[in-house]
Amino acid sequence: ADTPATGVPAPHKAFGRLGTLTDLVVERLRVSDDVAAAKFGTGSPIDDPTREQQVLDQVRQQAGALGLDPEQAAAFFEDQITANKQVQRGLFARWTAHPGEAPTTRPDLGEIRTRLDRLTTDLLGQLKSTVDVRAKRTACTVQLAVATGSAVVLGRLDALHREALDTAVQSVCA
Numbered sequence: 778a779d780t781p782a783t784g785v786p787a788p789h790k791a792f793g794r795l796g797t798l799t800d801l802v803v804e805r806l807r808v809s810d811d812v813a814a815a816k817f818g819t820g821s822p823i824d825d826p827t828r829e830q831q832v833l834d835q836v837r838q839q840a841g842a843l844g845l846d847p848e849q850a851a852a853f854f855e856d857q858i859t860a861n862k863q864v865q866r867g868l869f870a871r872w873t874a875h876p877g878e879a880p881t882t883r884p885d886l887g888e889i890r891t892r893l894d895r896l897t898t899d900l901l902g903q904l905k906s907t908v909d910v911r912a913k914r915t916a917c918t919v920q921l922a923v924a925t926g927s928a929v930v931l932g933r934l935d936a937l938h939r940e941a942l943d944t945a946v947q948s949v950c951a
């Protein structure tokens with residue numbers, strides 16, 4: 778039940794009851810690097826409000842079908858989008874300052890969005906299966922600290938991705 782439906786095995790296994798959810802959040806942050814690579818130097822803006830609306834529409838629909846509160850699920854995904862843009866902005870700044878670090882191949886944004894859509898489904902499944910632990914404020918806070926702390930170390934997250942992870946998990950226990 779913990780296996781993401783993406784077919785891509787999670788390379789790192791964050792600890793505790795929120796470990797799988799956190800692994801998926803980190804996976805979505807890593808996909809942000811690919812989004813940035815798809816857009817950098819093309820003139821495509823980081824912000825795409827139309828696409829954001831599509832993501833949130835999918836979230837509300839699937840959340841309702843799972844018996845999750847659609848607005849809470851949407852709030853969680855608004856944080857995922859904010860975190861994604863935080864990574865994109867950081868990478869744009871890095872690549873502008875150090876062109877030698879900029880990606881040399883440009884991934885296809887359409888394919889990346891298909892991956893993001895699959896991650897949406899996987900993340901909603903994890904929101905569903907962690908409802909009980911997330912409802913207990915103290916337990917949730919402890920589990921989230923364990924999960925994010927281990928994810929940072931196991932995934933060797935840099936400062937940019939650590940900060941984005943903080944943004945992305947801020948409503949997990951709310």
Ligand SMILES: O=C(O)C(=O)C[C@]1(C(=O)O)C=C[C@@H](O)C=C1
Pocket residue numbers: 812823824825826828829832857858859861862890893
């Ligand atoms: O799909 C994109 O173009 C992205 O940049 C990804 C994403 C997201 O996190 O889903 C983030 C920012 C955009 O405003 C729209 C969506």
